Amino acid sequence: MGSVAIPLPAAAHPTAQEQAAANAAAASFAALTAKLDYLPSPEVEQVRQAYRFADEAHLGQLRNSGEPYITHPIAVAAQCAEWKLDAQALMAALLHDAIEDCGVSKHELIERFGAPVAELVDGLTKLDRLQFDTREENQAESFRKMLLAMARDVRVILIKLADRCHNMRTLSDVPREKWARISSETLEIYAPIAHRLGLNQTYRELQDLSFAHLLPWRHAVLSRAVGRARNRRRDLIQRVQRDLEQAFAQAGLDVRLAGREKTLFSVYRKMQNKHLSFSQVTDMFGFRVVVPKVADCYTALGVLHQLYKPSPGKFKDYIAIPKVNGYQSLHTTLIGPAGVSVEFQLRTESMHLVAESGVAAHWLYKAATPEGVSPDRLGTQWLQSLLDIQNETRDAAEFWDHVKVDLFPDAVYVFTPKSQIMALPRGATVVDFAYAVHSDIGDRAVAARINGEQVPLRSELHNGDVVQVVTAPDSTPNPAWLGFVRTGRARSKIRHHIKTLAQTESAALGEKLLAQALRAEGIDHLPAEAESGAVWDKLLRFTGSRSREELLTDIGMGRRIAGIVAKRLVALVAELGQRPDALLISRERFSGSNDTTGQGVVTIDGSEGASVSLAHCCRPVPGDAIVGYLGRGEGLVVHADDCVVAQRLQHKDAERFIGVEWSDEPVRTFETGLIVTVTNGKGVLARVASALAHAEADIAHIDMGQDSAQEATDLRFLVAVRDLAHLDTAMRLLKRTPSVLRVQRSRPQR
Ligand code: MN
DSSP: OOOOOOOOOOSOOHHHHHHHHHHHHHHHHHHTTTTTSEEESHHHHHEEEEEEEHHHHTOOOOOSSSSSSTHHHHHHHHHHTTTTOOOOHHHHHHHTTTTHHHHHHHHHHHHHHHHHHHHHHHHHHHHOOOOOTTTTTHHHHHHHHHHHHOOOOHHHHHHHHHHHHHHHHTGSSOGGGGGHHHHHHHHIHHHHHHHHTOOHHHHHHHHHHHHHHHSSHHHHHHHHHHHHHHHHHHHHHHHHHHHEEEEEHHTTTOOOOEEEEEHHHHHHHHHHHHHHOOOGOOOOOEEEEEEEEEEHHHHHHHHHHHHHHEOOOOOTTTTSSOTTTTOEEEEEEEOGGOOOOOEEEEEEEHHHHHHGGGGGGGHHHSOOTTTTOOOOOOSSSSHHHHHHHHHHOHHHHHHHHHHHHHOOEEEEEEEESOOOOEEEEETOHHHHHHHOOOHHHTTTTTEEETTTEEETTTTTTOOOOOOEOOOTTTOOOOGGGGGGGOOHHHHHHHHHHHHHHHHHOOOOOOOOHHHHHHHHOOSSSOOOTTTHHHHHHHHHHHTOOOOOOHHHHHHHTSSHHHHHHHHHHHHHHHHTTTTOOHHHHHHHHHHHTTSSSSEEEEESSSSSSEEEEETTOOOOOOOOOOEEEEEEETTTEEEEEEEEHHHHHHHHHOEEEEEEEEEOOOOSSSEEEEEEEEEOOOOOOOOOOHHHTTTTTTEEEEOOSSTTTSSSSEEEEEESSHHHHHHHHHHHHHHHTTTTTEEEEOOOOO
16 A cells, blocks of 8 residues: 655745745835825825735736736836825726736726725726837827827826836837837827926826837947046036025025926937937926026026026927916026036926826825915816815826816727727717728628627727727618717718719610600610710700710609600611510510500619609509509609509609509518508507517508507507518408507508
8 A cells, every 4th residue: 555645725825935025025115104204194094905905816827027017006106105196096096907917807906995986097098009000100209199088087097107118118128129119109198198297297108118128329429428428517506505404595586496307208309300420419408497486497597697688589488378288487507617508497396296297296285284385376177176176076097087178079999900099089980980091991890899799880989999880891881870870971971972873873764764655666775875976966956965974874863765766766776777566566565554654664773872762652562453654853753553642643644654563573672551440459469569579560650640549549550561462461451469459561651
């Protein structure tokens, strides 16, 4: 008997490596909690719960650096804590990769942390799923707008920026071949968003990190050059600083003075844009002067201008006229010692807060002690609204709505399957999208997929949807689309198509009618325009039509009578010496039995489209005896032979009637009217509808009698049937249904 050694579960004896990972995570969370002193302790506890949940969810996952994955969400939350975001945002930051990477459901997050936190995480997950394709030029602007539009809460954008910031800080751990894509995406999408929202510190950091990974060699060279220049000018800068401190002290001004240096990326960009060498970039170093009150900014400016000579044309008052992202400061450039120009920015504490943190200043203001920052004159409306909304509602969503109005129009942004971004008005549908891509795509659209799922063409689009339109070569626009399209482009294209369709179909019908009328006159085919140009010219002069096409359309639309045109054409042909064929005449006239005008018979199979319609008064179906009426301008209208409307027309307009017959194989179903008289009572309509369903006759419309007090009432249906036999079956089934007293077809009354 041997014994089997059973290994103990790994958890019971954590390896040294696992222990180290756990320690690292705990250490970084401890560092985070140290920053949470602005939150009440119950909220700090909630953040801790979110941390524990995320830590468990990410257990065993590692970052590229080999650190436990949880260090990333903690770092993101720490950045959000720098901005003094609320507990919900911090929890969402800790959980931001939980749905996507750990298979945690939104439902689970709602149950554990509440709907607001779950919504934030869900919003972040949706942003993560968007893939920006940097190969598509000129798309960056739309992509940025789409990102902003998709976030229903500004906190989602802030957490996203914090996420990107940490990913950029740790990009060196990522395989090198990914650097370029991630860096250009940051440079084109995320840095400008940070800038637009006034998060200048983040903006500069994102730019510099992207630059370092996109062009590592250039970044290194420039970094060394700036270092050397900094050394060379150290004495000079220190001298300026001493001069300034002295001058401000004499003026009795309380200032906070800080040296500032241009970022490497902005030096690089300036050299590129203005074709300068490094030594020609003179505004590398400068000072920031922060003072208590707005008036002090101007006083300090006066002090500076007395100390050194201002460089002409460099003074800018962004206090009176703030930048669009809310930035406010006075800018001036002075000629310092040794002729070196030095840049100055003068601002108050609250302006400084906005200048560095932008939108995030909303939360920073909240967290600031009353005497810490006094909200003074803030220029732009939406920045002022930071304060107003903070005082009135403290509602981040409302604030964001306000900001959004300024940031982008009422649009949705969606993708083509090739990652092209399309901007459409809110409420736009798949059909609008199809026409926006190309009118051919719109005209031939038959089905669509949104994010891979089959959807109806009328489906409304949402931000970030990937829309794929399925086309069929012989498909045509459906007039019903006009009921839901939003864009003028789609509307006009559909209308145009329907109009030309009616016209070409009418021309084809006209040609058929004219050829038949000609055969009745003994000419067996329509003379071709090429050989008989002179005949056509004369004919068109006779009818006053501009073209052969127009004449044929007019015949098809019933604006001209084929028989009359045919007689004229025969006369013209006769002038050329061509005799009518007597045999043909007698054969044509003999065969067209119910043909009052000698034009032959038109076959109806339901595929005729706009040039042929079925009269709404009698609604004939295959199997009914029918007549065709060439209404003025309405094309061929098919009536039931016994329709009183048709009979009335036949009296006064006999020459407009032509022979029609049903095809042996109709291609679709036909709607016809039924009147079902029933006794009033519960469930009657349901029984009748179910009888029709049983007969496979689809109900297209129901109209009910108003008077429920009466014993019997008429239900009026439009039902779709294949033919008369199908209709008879349906009517028989209805008659056998309880409560049904009578079933009849709906026909116009005499
Ligand atoms: Mn992340």
